[in-house]
Amino acid sequence: MIALDDTDRQILRALAEDGTLNAGALGRRLGMSQPSAWRRVKRLQEAGVLAGTRVVIDRAAVGFGVTVFLGIKLATRGRVSLEDFERAAGAIPEVQVIQHVLGQFDYRLQVTARDIPDFERVLRRRIMTLPAVGHVEANVMLSEERRLGPLG
Template structure:
């Protein structure tokens, strides 16, 4: 079980995971040792799982992000695991989400430009086994919001 102090620590770490234990402790009013013990307990409990590095994809040359809704043609003929494994092997696919609703999967795909995206879509994604209907939504902007803590 986590308490209000744990939640405060999680808010600080969520905003900047690169902070030292001393800085996190200072932000929530704890000593370095007490903060370290709490962070260690949160890691062991699986609440804190790894650290995520945020890359600026646009500065790396990937100026287009597209969300794809993918409906499998016939669910019984293609195993979900096979589809997930194949789509995850495409470097431009940054996220694969199995969802409930109109589509079976939601993909986050990055590309250099729309022509590059079209190439990835035609040559890689539409060539995957079992792909049926696909709907694309180009991301115009993104605002990162803090979590529900």
């Protein structure tokens, strides 16, 4: 674990808001030189604090207006390995996130679909046919608020 100072935290906040900032723009925003900003970002990358850059796609703008979170309880753990379930779930294009969790469910999946009938098709033809699926609970996302996380 790397020790973060206030400048590191400011860099992380700025990049969390806009991951396209280059070192020059980042330096201007934070009142530091471009080389200094570049060295700081490089240090954070090498330490594994910055693990990549992602593009956030507005799912509704590209025709996927429904997001559903599924809680999945596997029927039999011994017959099918967790890796088999994860591999099969990962092969479904509509499954955006697969989380192995502790608690009431074994897995939590984030599924995107064009609309509710499209989600029903994905659920019936793909999700319910995954290895060892037992109980499935669905929660349809109504709205979403993105937070930057614990950077301070």
